Amino acid sequence: MLIKDITILNREMQPVDHVNVLVENGRFAYVGREELPVYSGTVVDGANKLMMPGFYNTHCHVPMTLIRGFGEGLSLNDWLTKKMFPFEREMNGEDCYYGALLGVMELAAGGCVSISDMYFNIMDVARALDEAGMKANICHGLSSSDPGQRPESLKGWKDTLALLEQSKTGDGRIKVDVGLHAEYTSTEPLVRAAAGLARDHGLALHTHISETRKEHEECRQRHGGLTPVRYFKACGVFENPVLGAHCVWLDEGDREIMAESRATISHCISANLKLASGIPPVAGYMEQGINVVIATDGAAGNNNLNVMEEIHMAALAAKGAFLNPAALPPEQVLKMATVNGAKAQRREDCGVIEAGFKADFVILDMDKPHLTPIHNVAANLVYSAQASDVYMTVIDGNTVYKDGQFPTIDCERVKYECVKRVNRICGRLNGR
Template sequence: MLFKNITILDENLEVGENKFVATNGDRIEYIGDVKPSGDYGDEYDGKGKLLMSGFYNAHAHSPMALMRGYGENLALQDWLGTRIFPFEAKLTGNAVYWGTLLCMAESLSFGIVSTSDMYYFVDDMARAVADSGAKNNISRSIVNPAGEDFDSMESVKEMKAAVKALNGAADGRIIMDTSLHAEYTNDEKTARALAEYTKEAGLNMQVHVSETKTEHEECKGRHGGKTPVEFLADCGIFDTSTTAAHCVWIEGDDYDILKEKGVTVATNPVSNLKLASGIANSGEILKKGINLAIGTDSVASNNSLNFIEEIKTLALIGKIKAGDPTVITPVEALRAATRGGAVSQGRKDCGALKTGNKADLIVLDTAVPHMHPVHNMVNNVVYSASGSDIVLTMVDGKVLYKDGEYVTIDTEKAIFETEKATKGILSQL
């Protein structure tokens, strides 16, 4: 495809006007001021539009789309115990497939090109992602508080089988990660065993870290004053490329450990606010040079995948946390949403509008009242834009969403099947 006469946010998130951008196959082949020679297929008129990297959702539980709005105004443990866990006990592969596919449709409409997911029924998740054309880092979450033998656990067997069968599937769009659910849901032997397997297999790790104050303080009580970051580091969890979700209550040396180990922090602003878990100190995370990415968490604890809303929320609450309106600049917020997330997923050639990178791109309609006047386009994208401004989403050079229409997903069927599966589960509760 050839985008012509379009405003862009380049690899440095600097604005370029009246540019030509050409994609060839799954790559960005040309960015320049003059129209390139050759046939690039469809031409897209960029007048009144902005072209930039798509968004990388660094922490989610996509099948939980089935539980959107199911548990509201509850504390986290009550929410989990009375709503989420009973519902999840009745899940089927069919329900997970449709819930994931619906989530991929919503993601594409909000400019999310790739997602990092923790869940189970990973075969069904992978099938939905492959069918959608999106990208995903899928991990089979491991939970073992009772300390069962690691290799005999069904979840571990499922994880290893999925890694063997699915890692690199869908032309590399699907990457299989591992996932220790959290310190508080596993014993030390399990954490060490999973860390060893992950390192030997050369995989990425996903883990929940210090999401709530209770989790954080109880870990210190269990492990002689060690924080979750210190405990997980000692177990080797961070000895491979790791994304640590939440990190709301990290403290002291935690920041230095995360920096030294090259861990990405995936902050989840809206979900953490909704569950009153707290506000991550994203300003300090950035100051320490830690890679920052953004996650939505599940739509059961967020209710939408509106990533532009997530970006704005990150910027605003970071200022409140620091008591300083100068922290978290618009460029830093956008970088977390794009390149920061791609780095967390190990997608080295993604997350930036750059020649040679994968063509994971989105177009925003800027010819709308709330995007004018334009003193600074980056400021407008972070503070003024709406998720509905996204009018095109491309993954690996293929347009998957354009002007409200989906190329790969029958949304009417996805909605119908998701509603049907949800009603079937509720009838059993």
């Protein structure tokens, strides 16, 4: 693929005009201003377009598209226990497969190239993402309420190992993390075992941390005053690279542990707002040296998988909630959603448009009234652009979305299957 005479965003999120980009074998083969020889493959004309690194959605539960809009106006605790868990108990592998494909279409149409996903039936989720051409770090969110249960006997444990084996024969797009749902949904033996599993296989550990004040305070009551971060540290969790979702209620000691252990915080601002969990001081976390990255969470929580909306809201919330108009400038929040997200997935050859990097990118149509004029490209992208401005999304050199079309997915079939499956589950929940 050759992208001709386009404006790209460089590593510092600054625009560079009149660039030719050649993609070969899934990577950027050339990025620069030299005239390239006549090319026989796909050629994209860069006029009025902008090319930037694709978005990394670092905390998602992609099959939850099927539960979008099902639990409204509830606290996280009621939302989970009264609406989400009962629905999820009815979801089989094929439901998760089709829910994941539905999610991929929404993600790709909004410029997302990779997700860090936590769910169950992960072999089916992985199959959907792999077939659709998505990139993902997948984990099963291990959970248990029985201290006597052997962690190795859990389906999620076995699936984690099976997917790890399967991923070794793939092209690197699908990777595996160890998932631990949260402190409040696990036992201490399970937390210690999950930490050990990650250590034994050199994997990252993905978990929810201090999402709500209730969770944070109840953990302290359960564990002799230890916050979720301190409790996880005591259980060996931070001996691994940790991806902690939310981290709304961290205290100073928690932040020091996260910074010292080089952990990553996945910031899901719209879910935190909608479920009334609070607004984490992410600009402060970043000043302390913690890698903070952007995520949507599942579509049941904030009701969409629109990473551009998260970028916008993260930039606004950091300023408004902490009375600092200089917090999270546009270039910084764009890096959080791209190259820093790639680092959180331990993909060092992704997230930047430079020769040798994986060809993950988004092309936006800039010929729009709401993007005119352009005083500052990054500001236009963060505050003015819409997901519908995405013209094309490419993952490892393969086009997964272009101009309203999904070349890797049968869109009508997936929508039909999803509605049919949701009707079946809701019928059972309603006792029909």
